[in-house]
Amino acid sequence: MSEMIQSLIWGTLYYATPLTLAAMGGVLSEKAGVVNIALEGFILSGAFTGVCAADITSQYGAVISGIAGVIAAIVVGALMGLLHAFLTQKTRMDHVVSGLGINLLASGATQYLYLHVYPQGLTVTGIPRWMFLLAAAILPFAVQWLLIRTHWGLKLRAVGESPEGAFMAGVSALPVRIAAVTLSGVLAALGGAYLSLADDHNFSTDVSAGKGYIALAAVIFGKWNPLGATGGALFFGFFYALQTELQIRHIEANFLGISWTNSFLLDMLPYVMTIVALASVIGRAVPPASLGKEEPAE
Amino acid sequence: MTADTATNASDNEAKKALLRAVLRPIGAVSLGLLVVALFIGLSGYNVPQVFSSLFIGATGLQLAPFKVDPFPLAQSLAQTAPLLFTGAAIAFALRAGLFNIGAQGQMVVGAVAAAVVGIWNPTLFGPVHIALCLLAGGLGGGLLGAVAGLLKAYRHVHEVLSTIMLNYIAADAADYLVTHGLKERHSMAPQTVKIAQAAYLHPFVSGSGLNAGLLVAIAAAVGASLIVKYTSLGFRIRTVGESHDAATAAGYNVPWVLTVTMFISGFLAGLAGAVLVLGLEHRYIKDMTGEYGFDGISVALLGGASSVGVTVAALFFGGLTSGAGYMSLQTNVPDSIAIVVQAVVVLFAGARAVPWRGRRFARANTLLFTGVTGREEPPVE
Numbered sequence: 001m002s003e004m005i006q007s008l009i010w011g012t013l014y015y016a017t018p019l020t021l022a023a024m025g026g027v028l029s030e031k032a033g034v035v036n037i038a039l040e041g042f043i044l045s046g047a048f049t050g051v052c053a054a055d056i057t058s059q060y061g062a063v064i065s066g067i068a069g070v071i072a073a074i075v076v077g078a079l080m081g082l083l084h085a086f087l088t089q090k091t092r093m094d095h096v097v098s099g100l101g102i103n104l105l106a107s108g109a110t111q112y113l114y115l116h117v118y119p120q121g122l123t124v125t126g127i128p129r130w131m132f133l134l135a136a137a138i139l140p141f142a143v144q145w146l147l148i149r150t151h152w153g154l155k156l157r158a159v160g161e162s163p164e165g166a167f168m169a170g171v172s173a174l175p176v177r178i179a180a181v182t183l184s185g186v187l188a189a190l191g192g193a194y195l196s197l198a199d200d201h202n203f204s205t206d207v208s209a210g211k212g213y214i215a216l217a218a219v220i221f222g223k224w225n226p227l228g229a230t231g232g233a234l235f236f237g238f239f240y241a242l243q244t245e246l247q248i249r250h251i252e253a254n255f256l257g258i259s260w261t262n263s264f265l266l267d268m269l270p271y272v273m274t275i276v277a278l279a280s281v282i283g284r285a286v287p288p289a290s291l292g293k294e295e296p297a298e
Numbered sequence: 299m300t301a302d303t304a305t306n307a308s309d310n311e312a313k314k315a316l317l318r319a320v321l322r323p324i325g326a327v328s329l330g331l332l333v334v335a336l337f338i339g340l341s342g343y344n345v346p347q348v349f350s351s352l353f354i355g356a357t358g359l360q361l362a363p364f365k366v367d368p369f370p371l372a373q374s375l376a377q378t379a380p381l382l383f384t385g386a387a388i389a390f391a392l393r394a395g396l397f398n399i400g401a402q403g404q405m406v407v408g409a410v411a412a413a414v415v416g417i418w419n420p421t422l423f424g425p426v427h428i429a430l431c432l433l434a435g436g437l438g439g440g441l442l443g444a445v446a447g448l449l450k451a452y453r454h455v456h457e458v459l460s461t462i463m464l465n466y467i468a469a470d471a472a473d474y475l476v477t478h479g480l481k482e483r484h485s486m487a488p489q490t491v492k493i494a495q496a497a498y499l500h501p502f503v504s505g506s507g508l509n510a511g512l513l514v515a516i517a518a519a520v521g522a523s524l525i526v527k528y529t530s531l532g533f534r535i536r537t538v539g540e541s542h543d544a545a546t547a548a549g550y551n552v553p554w555v556l557t558v559t560m561f562i563s564g565f566l567a568g569l570a571g572a573v574l575v576l577g578l579e580h581r582y583i584k585d586m587t588g589e590y591g592f593d594g595i596s597v598a599l600l601g602g603a604s605s606v607g608v609t610v611a612a613l614f615f616g617g618l619t620s621g622a623g624y625m626s627l628q629t630n631v632p633d634s635i636a637i638v639v640q641a642v643v644v645l646f647a648g649a650r651a652v653p654w655r656g657r658r659f660a661r662a663n664t665l666l667f668t669g670v671t672g673r674e675e676p677p678v679e
Contacts, residue, residue: 035458037458037462087645093645094397096397096399096458097599097644097645098645100399100595100644101641101642101644101645102641102645104596104637104638104640104641104644105638105641105642105645107634107637107641108634108635108636108637108638108639108640108641109337109634109638109641111632111634111637112337112632112634112635112637112638115632115634116341116631116632205634210466213462213466216459216462217459217462217463220459259478262474262477262478264470264471264473264474264477265470265474267466267470268466268467268470268471268474271463271464271466271467271470272463272467274459274463275449275455275460275463275464275467278449278453278455278456278459278460279449279453279455287456292456
């Protein structure tokens with residue numbers, strides 16, 4: 001029993017790590033008023049470029065290859081974030097459309113490149129998981145501090161609540177939003193690097209498997225608060241870990257003709273909870289006021 | 299955009315808008331193909347050869363030596379049918395300013411519902427049984443859509459968020475049912491038993507997936523656009539899409555309009571699932587619905603508001619998907635280039651304005667793409 005609890009705890013942490021990293025990106029971007037469906041695409045591109053760079057530099061030893069992988073993921077995440085920022089802020093594209101387009105781009109491009117460059121697949125030494133775990137443990141507090149205690153965080157929140165008001169106070173929304181969305185790309189891509197470098201040590205097409213959307217759900221679940229979002233990521237991670245654990249141990253509980261331990265039903269639960277969180281009266285999740293709205297005409 | 303500015307717009311401007319409505323999608327598609335040409339060119343493939351095999355795979359037309367093979371064309375049209383349903387579903391919701399990302403889940407529910415009704419009574423007259431299955435599929439999808447509509451209308455839950463969650467919930471629920479209560483006994487596969495033979499939609503070209511489903515899809519797309527254009531409900535939907543305040547001021551029940559819109563949109567998406575069950579697999583199999591619900595987003599964004607536009611866009615993407623499969627077999631180029639084309643099309647067609655064209659261009663485009671968001675438009679000077 002204690003063995004099961006132990007593996008449940010570790011499983012939760014492992015599943016929650018990429019979700020937390022991406023969710024922190026989601027918090028930053030959404031707090032600044034930019035809807036971020038693109039987290040999914042950021043994760044996927046981070047996962048692919050991370051493993052790609054690690055493979056290219058593998059001859060220089062595990063340490064350098066790991067560092068190269070992380071740096072590549074960061075760079076590509078920043079570029080993808082910039083693209084989302086450019087499309088939503090400069091071309092005034094709908095945030096959701098831009099996000100979906102970026103997700104398609106990441107999905108198509110990584111699939112194509114992976115199948116073209118590595119038709120036989122690849123394996124890398126990768127990075128130990130605890131490094132990412134540590135980052136994911138510190139990051140929520142860092143983001144919280146950034147948002148609440150720093151001048152830039154105040155600007156970011158002001159822009160997210162009311163770009164007009166921020167403008168009146170002499171804060172231009174554009175640079176703040178661009179920085180926030182770029183940073184969100186970096187963080188989500190790190191989550192992707194975790195998946196490919198630390199978790200799998202290889203790449204598989206569609207490795208993100210909806211984790212970007214789940215991270216977004218965690219953000220909403222945590223009411224756009226970094227620590228709350230981390231709680232959401234842990235909560236969702238727990239249900240993943242529970243599914244795995246129940247499946248491995250063949251534990252089943254049937255009641256009223258329904259198999260309550262079924263992995264599909266357990267998988268459904270976080271999504272139901274997210275909808276309840278969005279819809280319920282008590283403790284209702286209220287998004288930043290200018291979320292997804294267009295820049296005011298200057 | 300107020301109705302006032304729309305009526306005051308000169309003929310000249312209307313003509314320009316129409317021209318742009320035609321040129322823009324063509325530009326988007328050309329750009330998408332160009333990006334893919336770069337991709338495969340830089341990877342060292344023979345670009346003309348790849349594109350010609352993509353074309354042959356999509357249309358069955360071979361120019362030199364001239365040869366016509368109906369099978370690839372039938373396969374492209376078979377791919378078109380579900381895309382047309384989901385594309386029309388998403389385009390319909392866009393008219394009310396709702397972005398229905400949930401077509402995927404609605405299609406899954408529609409497929410399961412159609413399969414259940416298909417299994418249920420094996421002694422009905424064929425067309426009646428088919429109609430019942432389609433109705434069940436539509437209702438199933440419509441109800442899931444209505445859930446998102448209700449959440450939007452009464453709890454102000456953004457439909458994009460709720461439908462993302464509902465997609466997962468629908469997929470999980472379907473997976474559960476097809477591995478438990480609805481599972482075919484004595485079979486290892488996660489699938490239902492076959493539906494009654496009377497409810498089969500038979501292929502037009504033998505061996506292909508092309509069947510009467512395409513005709514139903516065209517009828518549904520046209521019907522949806524007729525509702526929007528000529529009925530009082532359609533007028534309400536468009537008004538709500540322009541401005542919730544204006545619709546409230548006109549005395550419309552905005553929450554009800556939102557809910558009904560999502561129901562109809564979900565109904566169309568549910569039909570896609572039903573047609574896949576009746577025509578292709580004759581049963582529900584786990585994951586059989588593919589990604590048509592998500593691909594429908596690209597179809598709707600490329601096709602715009604009109605049923606003709608959506609149909610052409612569905613034909614294009616249907617041909618692209620089908621052709622990419624053939625091309626991949628012939629040339630070893632991964633068929634994921636179809637997704638890249640889709641991405642570029644979405645990013646280009648979704649852009650309301652190119653920044654260096656200034657604000658007037660942005661305004662003209664918001665007119666064209668009204669409904670893509672339904673969110674607050676920039677103030678009109």
